Amino acid sequence: MRGRGIVTTVSDKSVDRAPDLLKRNFVAGAPNRVWVA
Template sequence: MVRAPDLLDRNFVAPAPNRCWVADFTHITTWSATVYVAFVIDIFSRRIVDWSAATSKETQLVLDAPDMALW
C-alpha cells in the first residue's frame, strides 16, 4: 500500500480560516452496528467543517464530507 504524500510536512498551522483543511476517516462501534465517519477539519480554527456518516464503508462516504464542505 502506498501512503499519500504529506503536503503539509506535518506543519498543522494555517495563517487564516479556510486556508488549509485536513480530513480523517474513522469508525465507532455501537451496540447495534458499526458507524463509519469521515470529517473535514479547518486547521486554523480546529473546528469540523463538515462530516458524513454511514453504516457501510463505501468510497462515497469519504467523498461526501469534502464535497459538502466545499458546497
C-alpha cells in the first residue's frame, strides 16, 4: 500500500493574491482565430 503523496501547495487565505494584470479579457478576434503564446 502506498503512502500519501507530498503536498506542495498550502492555501493561505490571509495572503493577498497577485493582481490580475490581464483583466481576464480573453476574446478571439474572429472564429477559430485564437493565439496562444
